Amino acid sequence: MTPDFTPTSDGIVVVDKPGGLTSHTVVARIRKLAGTRKVGHAGTLDPMATGVLIVGINRATRLLGHLQLADKSYDATIRLGSTTTTDDAEGEVLATAPPDRVAGVTAEAIAAAVDGFRGEISQVPSKVSAIKVDGRRAYDRVRAGEEVELKARTVTISRYDVLDVRPDADGISVDVSVDCSSGTYIRALARDLGAELGVGGHLTALRRTRVGSFGLSVAHSLESLATSFDWLPIADVAGGTFPRYDADDAQAAAIRTGRPLPGLDLAAGQTAMFAPDGTFLALYEPHGPVAKPTAVFVG
Known part of the structure; x- marks a missing residue:
């Protein structure tokens, strides 16, 4: 049974973010509900997007950087036939393909184009991304009328499934489901799919369904x-994410001050260290015959 939450509790809240709110606004709401200012999130979602946003409270904000949150899943709708300034439906239309060209794009052509975006690919992020350019967010520079050129980055698309193709008089809506690495921009996938098909494209809907092991079900x-x-x-999250080591009293005292522990046979990577009373103390990892801390969560 989950204990009652107090303003000094350390833990994680998995939020199903609604559309129209920034991730920062969600954090502000959680601060008010939790009664503490020590709140942060992992993996920003655009205002248009909905779905899983991981929020850490108090000492768990430090745990976020150690969790395996790199792999993410999305459901999205791509609109083929036009491009926009933001690569999504919130931007101004830049260009619209001739109707006959759009009508010539078949479901088979879409499936073939999608095949080329699976695996490790090079992707140029959307110009209105949160990437910093000379100390300022790219989207701030774009909104100020500046021209922004972002460098391509390597991302991994482990799954890119076409769920439905719905042509109409003005374009084609394509529902897709994507598993990808951190740093992938689904708006850029929409833009690049449209470019590959020669008709342009942008994102009209986006829902994040999973971040690491945290899905919509929680x-x-x-x-x-x-x-x-x-x-x-925080103890439940750490114990469920990392291998667990239950320390004795002497070891727990050493762990609380971040001292190395000789002679421990820990698994490769990080291990969650617990006190005899079940308190989560720290993350340790092996360094030869000695275990050393990567992060200590108690004073």
Whole structure:
């Protein structure tokens, strides 16, 4: 049974972010509900997007950087036939393909084009991304009328499935489901798919369904959190994510001050270290015959 939350509790809240809110606004809402300012999130979602947003509270904000949150899943709708300034439906239309050219794009052609975007690919992020250019966010520079050129980056698309293709008089809507590495821009996938097909494309809907091991099944709306603050204690998250080591009293005292522990046979990578009373203390990793801390979460 999850203990009652207090403003000094350390843990994670998995939010099902609604459309129209920034990730920063969600963090502000959680600060108010949790009664603490020590709140942060992992993996920004655009205002248009909905779905899984991982929010850390108090000491769990430091745990976010150690969790395996690199792999993400999305459901999205791509609109073929036009391009926009933001690569999504919130931008101004830049160009529209001739109707006869759009009508010539078949479901088979879409499937073949999608094949080329699976695996490790080079992707140029959207110009209105949160990437910093000379200390300022790219989207701030674009909104100020500046021309922004971003460098391509390597990302991995492990799954890119076409779920439905719906042509109409003005274009083609394509529903897709994507598993990808951190740093992937689904808006850029929409833009590049349209470019590959020669008709342009942009994103019209985006829902993140998973971040690491956290999916929609454990996500909560802001409205439900206001009624019942469902959270995951830091000990549960650490114990469920990393191999667990239960220290004795002497070891726990050493761990609390971040001292190396000789003679421990820990698995490669990070191990969650627990006190005899079940308190999550730290993350340690092996360095030859000695285990050393990567992060200590208690004073």
